Amino acid sequence: MQNRLTIKDIARLSGVGKSTVSRVLNNEGSVSPQTRERVEAVIRQQGFTPSKSARAMRGQSDKVVGIIVSRLDSPSENQAVRTMLPLLYQQGYDPIVMESQFETRLVEEHLHVLQQRNVDGVILFGFTGLTAAMLSPWQEKMVVLAREYDGFSSVCYDDDGAVRLLMERLQQQGHRHISYLGVQLADATTGLRRHQAYLDACRQQRITPSVALGELSYQSGFQLAAEVIGPQTTALVCASDTIALGAIKYLQQQHIAPLQVCGIGNTPLLNFLFPETFSVELGYGSAGLQAAQQLLGQLSGEQGIRQIIVPSKLA
Structure with a gap:
């Protein structure tokens, strides 16, 4: 019936x-x-x-893929989406882009709409709060970006490796008083993993950690910088380029002698405004392309479920 x-x-x-x-x-x-x-x-x-056939009569493509981003204004996610689209178009798929705003309720609503529209597959930008059980109906036709879930294909960034690269570079430059501005540990990747990687590096380099954790915003970097920058501080590792921008603004406003500030993300704006900083390239574009390739492989039956880690590199 x-x-x-x-x-x-x-x-x-x-x-x-x-x-x-x-x-x-x-x-x-x-x-x-x-x-x-x-x-x-x-x-x-x-x-x-x-x-x-009904979809085709309405002028819609016979092949449709949903892309659920967390924020439409996210530069990193936009980089990933830009590399997905040409491949999807080339393979005859029409993408539908939706925004979750980091709300599980919106993800559930979007997935319900996509199910009603009988889309072929979904690329989802994951975030803390989503569960494998919530996504289970899509297991065979979904790829999750930036988060791992048991039984699902995923494309993740090397959060640990990014921080290790920064700490190794600072050690080579002779820094022994390196502070860290991060994100609350409830965030499993940008928060917990990057913070833990900093602590591990401090232990290996035998330096005393100095940490402040807040939000993923330049306002947070500006407000928390005073908690970790002391008379002996010579370098500051930030969990993102956005946080680094806020911290640099604080240093300028307080007329504090320049520190070696570094971030994660390789944002063009940070490099343009403050070329003396350095940052780690996480591979957003590569991640988007690999996510699209993985989903297309699953939909064609040529690729099984797998987890992919995109390597980081110093820019």
Whole structure:
């Protein structure tokens, strides 16, 4: 029964017109919340998914991939998406880009919409709070970026290696008083992994750690810099280039003698404004390309589930 239902049937059961059902399926905004809820309830009850021929008749591609980014204004995620798109287009897939804003509720809503639209696969930018159980219906046709989940393909950055590269470079330059500005440990990668890598490097180099943890923002870097910069401090490792920008602003405002500041991300803005800093390239573009390649391989049956780590390098 499920496969024989048409949009006309859903319209009749919902008490609305076919055009309204079509707008709900396409997630268009010109439908009242009450009507949308009524139509979606019928769709769920009937287990309805639009056929590929129906999608083609509506002028949509027969092959669609969802891309769920955490922030549309994230430079790193934009770099990754830019490398995905040409490959997806080349293989005949139309991408649908959605934003989670680091909210699990929005991810669930987006995945529900993508399921209704019968998309072929999903590339998801992961974040703390998402679980494998939440994503389980997509296991065979999803690739997660920046987070690992058991049983899912993932493309992750080498957070530990990035911090090790910075600490080794600073040691070679003769620095013995290296402070760290990071992110709260609830964040598993930018927070916990990079912080732990700094502590491990301090132990190996036999230097005393000095740490302040806050948010992933330049405001946090500006506000927390005073907690870790003392008379003996000669270098500052920041968990991201964004934090580094805030810390440098603090140093300038307080007229503190220049320190060797370094970050992670290789943001062009940091290098342009403060060429004396150095940063680690995490490989955002490479990660996006590899995520698209992995998903296409899974959808074609040529590639199994696997975990990929993108190596870091000093810029």
